[in-house]
Amino acid sequence: MADKSAKWDLNVDGLFYVDDQCIACDACIMEAEDFFEMNDDDGHAYVKKQPTNAEELEACNSALEACPVEAIGNDGK
Numbered sequence: 001m002a003d004k005s006a007k008w009d010l011n012v013d014g015l016f017y018v019d020d021q022c023i024a025c026d027a028c029i030m031e032a033e034d035f036f037e038m039n040d041d042d043g044h045a046y047v048k049k050q051p052t053n054a055e056e057l058e059a060c061n062s063a064l065e066a067c068p069v070e071a072i073g074n075d076g077k
Ligand code: F3S
Pocket: 018, 021, 022, 023, 024, 025, 026, 027, 028, 029, 044, 045, 063, 066, 067, 068, 069, 070, 071, 072
């Protein structure tokens, strides 16, 4: 389970975040490229935009479920 106390500063504030367990596998970006971005310098993903409607929320939850190391949380608020 993701830990909001360990989330990257790059995440935009809101429900979703990526924490420091991320291994840069890219799955979240494949699922929801509008919301997740890779920080190539530090080797981890982060949330660049928060969902604003039900469809976008579903895309972000799919990304959360696709993460193999459970580095994505949706309890950021
Ligand atoms: Fe990282 Fe998980 Fe995305 S490992 S790149 S947060 S799918």
